[in-house]
Amino acid sequence: MDQPHHAKQLLLQLNQQRAKGFLCDVIIVVENALFRAHKNILAASSMYFKSLVLHDNLINLDTDMVNPTIFRQILDFIYTGKLLSTEQPGEQNFNALLTAASYLQLHELATLCRKKLKRYGKAFSGRLGIHGLGRHGRSHRLAAPPVPSARYPGYSERTKGSHAKELPKGKASDEEVFQSSSNQENCHTSLHSSSSNTENINGNGCDQELGLDLSKKSPPLFTAHAQDDLPPNESQHGSPQSASAANSASFEDSMTNHVSGLMDGAAEPMELEPTEENHVAPENGQHKAHRHSSRKRDWGSKKDSGQGGEEHDSLPNGVIVGPLAKTSEHDPGGPYNSAPPYQCKEELENGKDNSEDSGQSENEEGGPASSNYIYRQEGYESVAFGDNLYVCIPCGRGFPSSEELNAHVETHTEEELYIKDEDSYCKEEAEDLSATPNQAFNAESRPFKCAICEKSYKDPATLRQHEKTHWLTRPFPCNICGKMFTQRGTMTRHMRSHLGLKPFACDECGMRFTRQYRLTEHMRVHSGEKPYECQLCGGKFTQQRNLISHLRMHTSPT
DNA sequence: CTGGGGATGGGGCCC
């Protein structure tokens, strides 16, 4: 009574759904590429994924272990059981795949890779094939064993170059690398047999592995699991355990780390490197070019406004953000360039479905069209995606070629990096004027005075922070769009908007927000509370900012 | 069509 093709059909359907982003409930971030997938599928494929998807919708993978090209192959494998051929030299590709598969505890794939490598007549040396593919070319890096106990300690603090302490060079032996496979040999035979890993993980102290830095923003249901066991700093690593960011906040942490890591890798040509000129060119209001995209929707939770160009939240598989698309062109050694032009089945199929436009429509399931952000690999010719395959994430505009996207991105960075110093200076002057009496009053309680604008602060740290607002260069760039910030916190908050992280949910309507304050503000919609009253007309408002705009109406000449 | 209000997103900045 077996239906012979049931499993195959099921996988096919799932893969098609993945291609369309339909019912995808998890995003995997690999470097700056975003992949959508289904938690169930990932969990069924790997114990590692299983532990991660349990807690979060966003997974940040260690970019030393896997790069977007490799992960794309891996995801294809998970959904199809097939390894799509590449132009990458076989050993190199399989080494990288093996490393990633071991890291991700994809034992079946790891076994397959080992077989392939044997066929190439070279034993896996323990060195990362990923080097050949990775954009960073970290030839000194060694594979961290996938074994929880081995990979856990001090793993991959790339921002501080602290790998040295993790695994002594040359110590990532084959045995270590393959240990998880051998420990769970049963898993080789089935993607779904990973439950045997549980004891192994726990037995190796992998509470820690699952120990996610579930920071304060965690919803209660997320906080129960193991986070307390985790040393606080562990979540800062791009390690498997931190990758599991059990909530958006922790993901953000790791993402921030990721970003700062990329910042540290400033010499790497892949990074969007805003130039000094960009920093110092003051021009008012140039950032407005992006304002139109401010109305993002919580992916999957709201219908599209239908205005196009605002689908930042829709993340199809293999998304690469605009600026990187640019930089990849300039980096012959980058993974995107070195990526082989393989035919991805999902794209072939998806392309047919989403060929009608380049990012401004919804697909038939009502979800966002997955052609919005096409990560196009070098040499990989388009299938049927429509004309504008290259889409800039910050503004959502699509372009038919990488060159045009590159040109567009250039204008972005220029626009975005204009520093509104004149603005802020004027504002500060205005504030100063209005604050003069207070300042006099605070002269003693605020002994730390800014030499530039005369503002004063209680402590030197705050003064330092303030002084940064006068700098022409801003030290914290967004790695996705290149926008620069004076405060790290502002940058990480900004990153949330790129990544669609909305940790704060309304209990009443489920709407989610990027900031606590927004939620508080929003709750007044439900409570009907209108604490802000216009002294001129008695009008009441739920939000102070709306009162302010209302007051402008009173005071404006018209 | 227009203006006002409600609601929301994002950045700056201070604590």
Place this chain on the structure above:
DNA sequence: GGGGCCCCATCCCCA
């Protein structure tokens, strides 16, 4: 680093 609040801008709805 995060919270909180300010601001500007925008979208949507409605009169």
